[in-house]
Amino acid sequence: MPTPAPDQPSLGQARGTLLACILASSLSFVEGSVLNVALPAIRESFGAGASEVQWVVNAYLLPLSALLLLGGALGDQFGRKRLLLAGTSLFVAASLLCALAPGFAWLVAGRVLQGLGAALLLPNSLALLNHAFEGERRGRAIGIWAASGAAAAAVAPLIGGWLIDHVGWPSIFYINLPIGLGAILLAWRFAAESRNEGAGRTDYGGALLATFGLFGLTWGLTLWSSNLRFTSLSIGAIAGGIAGLLAFLWVERRRGEQAMMPLDLFGDRAFVGLSALTFLLYGAFGAAMLLLPYVLIEAKSFSPLDAGLAMLPLAILIAVASPIMGRLASRIGGRLPLSIGPMVVAAGLLLATRVGSGPDYWTEVFPAVVVMALGMAVAVAPLTTSVLASVDERHSGTASGLNSAVARTGGLIATALLGAVLAAKGSALIGSFHSALWAAAAVSVLAGLAAWFTVPGIKKAARAEPERPSPLSCSASAGR
Known part of the structure; x- marks a missing residue:
């Protein structure tokens, strides 16, 4: 057996690191998918309004969207193991706060900390895997990491639904405690510390402005969406958010290559189109993933467990079909699947408008879930490949992380626009749900058009590395 290089972890350490990273990242994947089936119970428990329900979701998505790239940069500078341990510890403590929250404000605070x-x-779980494995083993480890996240997201709504039915909604946060503690112990024992010795000064100013801008925009849109009417407060919040985002772009331009989001990446037409595609497609898909379980529980009298079962085919089909599409895209290029996939998702969204107040799952819900899943499966792997192909090798990590942040931001903005739907009851909820689906389908079509007009064909896509997926980007499809 060959002796590992001095700075390369042993096989046992590498495997322990892989398990630690799987457990740590599963916290995010599980929390994102299980919360959607818990929202009605949380709303009833606190007597919350529509805008408050939106903040249960967005209080988590806002810091994740704004600070994902900063988290990777901090790991480069201060140590990836250290940041993984800190992030996992914070997530565990925040989960306990959510479970014990004596009031709604405490729950939202816990979600922010999560x-x-x-x-x-x-980002640091993926970076630790890159350090722990080399060559083919690295690709296999990342594949296991991504598949485990998708599997966790698929199973979580079933477990969460059962817990909500039999124990109560706080239990969905308690299940994070053993998972997180296991990740901390394994990472502390097996993961080798790594950092980028040449990392420059961290872009704290950019992170602060991005957070402020997204918060203002999200808050303003949430205020507007509650009653579909602009007020001086909502207009001021939106204007402040836009000003913050413009200031963020100005700071990033001044920092150049040291920016959290290097603007030079957007000099490539394909990268701009792919970013637009990601924002639009994951915004439309995220809205559907939030609303469909909510409507099944509120309007169709599904239990949380039944709602989790209803969504199960989606995660399974995406997990099974995405690798097949990844291999196909390596031969035919990304343009065709990235154009067709969003159109198929749009068809699934329109199929979901057949969901009424009756209890029929197999004729109303199941076809829509299957078609949406197939559309996302067609797009996910080619999107990752095309993003990597649109930038040079030294920017591949930044581009992948940025694409994941854009996906989360799409879900964040979509959730902020759903206040009127979440506020509706009975038949009005069904009507508002259908209107939202038509809007989401139109957005998904725009995503497909963005790909068709900007993504190159097979010649440029062939530069990519289809065997090297970006789990941060792919995981967004498994649930929020």
Whole structure:
């Protein structure tokens, strides 16, 4: 057996690191998918309004979207193991706060802290895997990491639904405690510390402005969406958010290559189109993933467990079909699947408008879930491949992380626009749900058009590395 290089972990350490990273990242994947079936119970428990329900979701997505790239940069500078341990510890503590929350404000505060923890642990779990494995073993480890996240997201709504039915909604946060503690112990024992010795000064200013801008925009849109009417407060919040985002772009331009989001990446037409595709497609898909379980529980009298079962085919089909599409895209290029996939998702969204107040799952819900899943499966792997192909090798990590942040931001903005739907009851909820689906389908079509007009064909896509997926990007499809 060959002796490992001095700075390379042994096989046993590498395997322990892989398990630690799987457990740590599963915290985010599980929390994202299980919460959707818990929202009605949380709303009833606190007597919350529509805008408050939106913040249960967005309080998590906001810091995750804004600080994901910063989390990776902090790991480069201060040590990836250290940041993984810090992020996982914060997530565990925040989960306990959510479970014990004496009031709604405490729950939202816990969700914010969970988002901060996820922004630290997600990019550094992947970075630790890159350090622990080499060559083909690295690709296999990343594949196991991504598949485990998808599997966790698929199973979580079933477990969460059962817990909500039999124990209560706080139990969905308690299940994070043993998972997180296991990740901490394994990472502390097996993971080797790594950092980028040449890392420059961290872009704290950019991170602060991105957070402020997204918060203002999200808050303003949430205020507007509650009653579909602009007020001086909502207009001021939106204007402040836009100003913050413009200031963020100005700071990033001044920092150049040291920026959290290097603007030079957007000099490539394909990368701009892929970013637009990601924002639009994951926004439309994220809205559907939030609303469909909510409507099944509120309007169709599904139990949380039944709602989790209803969504199960989606995660399974995406996990099974995505690798097949990844291999196909390596031969035919990304343009065709990235154009067709969002159109198929749009068809699934329109099929979901057949969901009424009756209890029929197999004729109303199941076809829509299957078609949406197939559309996402067609797009996920080619999107990752095309993103990597659109930038040079030295920017591949940044581009992959940025694509994941854009996906989360799409879900964040979509959730902020759903207040009127979440506020509706009975038949009005079904009507608002259908209107939201039509809007989401139109957005998904725009995503497909963005790919068709900007993504190159097979010649440029062939530069990519289809065997090297970006789990941070792919995982967004498994649930929020």
